[in-house]
Structures are given as C-alpha cells and as structure tokens.
Amino acid sequence: MGELRHAKVVGLNAHLHFWGMRHRAVGMRILFLGDVVGRAARAAIVSQLSDLRQAWKLDFVVVNAENATSGAGLNAAHAKAILEAGADCITLGDHAFDQKEMMTFIESEPRIIRPLNYAKSAPGRGARIFSDTRGRKILVAQVLGQVFMKRPFDDPFSAVDQVLRSHPLGGSVQASLIDVHCEATSEKMGMGHFCDGRASVVVGTHTHVPTGDAMILPAGTAYQSDAGMCGDYNSVIGMEKTEPMRRFITGMACSEG
Numbered sequence: 251m252g253e254l255r256h257a258k259v260v261g262l263n264a265h266l267h268f269w270g271m272r273h274r275a276v277g278m279r280i281l282f283l284g285d286v287v288g289r290a291a292r293a294a295i296v297s298q299l300s301d302l303r304q305a306w307k308l309d310f311v312v313v314n315a316e317n318a319t320s321g322a323g324l325n326a327a328h329a330k331a332i333l334e335a336g337a338d339c340i341t342l343g344d345h346a347f348d349q350k351e352m353m354t355f356i357e358s359e360p361r362i363i364r365p366l367n368y369a370k371s372a373p374g375r376g377a378r379i380f381s382d383t384r385g386r387k388i389l390v391a392q393v394l395g396q397v398f399m400k401r402p403f404d405d406p407f408s409a410v411d412q413v414l415r416s417h418p419l420g421g422s423v424q425a426s427l428i429d430v431h432c433e434a435t436s437e438k439m440g441m442g443h444f445c446d447g448r449a450s451v452v453v454g455t456h457t458h459v460p461t462g463d464a465m466i467l468p469a470g471t472a473y474q475s476d477a478g479m480c481g482d483y484n485s486v487i488g489m490e491k492t493e494p495m496r497r498f499i500t501g502m503a504c505s506e507g
C-alpha cells in the first residue's frame with residue numbers, strides 16, 4: 251500500500267507542469283500522462299483520473315501505456331481499465347505488441363494508437379482524429395525515433411510530415427499531439443522543431459524520466475523532451491530495482507546458478 255500511495259503522488263503530479271502548457275489558441279485542456287509502468291501506476295490512474303478530469307476541466311486525455319502490463323506492453327484488460335478511467339486515447343511504443351493479444355485487440359479498439367513507423371505489417375493505426383468534450387477535432391499520432399533504439403525503425407520525420415500535411419491545424423483539426431517515443435533528447439528536440447507551428451504539442455516518452463525543458467517553441471508548439479513516467483519512483487525507471495542494479499554493478503546479464 252505504501253508503494254501504491256507513492257505512485258499516486260509522484261506519477262500523476264509529475265505531469266502537472268506539462269498540462270499547464272495547453273494549446274491556448276483553441277483553449278483546449280489536454281492532459282498527457284507519460285509511460286504508465288505496472289500495477290501501482292494503473293491503480294493510481296483508475297482511482298484518480300476521473301476526479302482530475304473534473305477538477306482540471308480537461309477536454310482530452312492521452313495516456314502512454316506501453317509498459318502498463320507488468321512493465322512490458324499492454325493487455326486488453328488493462329487497456330479497458332485505463333480507457334474506462336477517463337483516457338480518451340492510449341499511445342504505445344516500441345513495446346506495443348509485447349502482450350500478444352494487443353495484435354488483435356488494437357483492431358477492435360480505435361482509441362489505441364501504435365507508432366506510425368513501427369512495421370509495415372503492424373496492426374492498428376499510428377494516427378487518428380478524435381473529438382474532445384466539445385466536439386473539436388484533435389489529431390493524435392505517435393512515432394518512434396531511431397537513435398539508440400534496440401531495433402531499426404523507418405524514418406520518423408517523413409512519417410510525421412505526411413500526417414501533419416494531411417491534417418493541418420485550423421483545417422481538418424483544431425489541435426494535434428505528437429508522442430515521440432525514443433531515447434535521445436536530441437532526436438526528440440529535432441522532431442519538436444520539425445513540427446513547430448504545425449502541431450499543438452510534441453511530447454517525448456520512453457525514457458521514464460521527465461525532462462526540465464518544457465517550453466513553447468518559436469512558432470507556438472508546446473514541447474517537452476520527455477513527460478516522464480507514471481510509476482513508482484523508488485525503482486529503476488519503474489522496475490523493481492534489485493535486478494537492474496545487479497546487472498549494472500556486476501556487468502553480467504545473467505546471475506549465476
């Protein structure tokens with residue numbers, strides 16, 4: 251219970267400052283929650299998100315949940331719980347299909363977005379237009395970076411460019427949010443400037459550590475290199491710390507015996 255309480259406070263409050271950067275041109279209040287890691291973070295969202303929607307008069311909520319099920323992927327039951335708690339959209343990441351049932355579930359649940367450039371044959375979609383509480387259109391898209399990632403992915407910049415050209419702000423959509431999921435802050439920042447003036451929000455995920463660079467870019471796009479995680483901070487990026495510490499300290503991938 252102590253861990254659950256800890257996750258409630260740290261996981262959700264870490265994103266308050268980002269929420270404050272809502273796209274003012276249309277007065278849309280968007281909450282973005284970074285990588286949900288494991289049971290404690292899921293429980294925090296289920297118990298608090300509905301109240302936060304009311305208290306903060308939120309118009310739209312996006313939750314990155316690619317690590318919500320045991321820290322690796324997202325299963326159908328946990329996706330349903332997060333959506334029922336008040337998320338309008340769930341984004342995933344490089345672990346999008348670690349839980350195999352997501353391969354089929356994503357086809358039946360349009361509120362879940364996987365990366366645009368994940369794989370040619372991947373099920374689901376990497377971008378979709380949603381409606382907020384007042385019927386305004388918001389584009390949500392997710393893209394994977396290429397730097398320091400364990401697997402190669404297609405060019406994220408051309409993928410995002412195509413989507414933003416198809417859905418210009420003030421045209422088919424009143425707001426747009428790009429979740430850029432990767433390791434390198436330089437690549438994320440490049441994506442922020444690439445989208446500046448064309449997207450309402452560019453926000454990073456994947457590292458589980460919030461960055462202190464929340465800003466409005468010159469042409470008006472709200473940007474933060476990483477929103478950080480919703481999870482237990484007495485951990486190594488949300489995971490129970492003993493095993494990753496052993497690997498770092500010993501330099502060995504497997505324990506003896």
Ligand SMILES: [Fe+2]
Nearest residue numbers: 343344345456
């Ligand atoms: Fe990731």
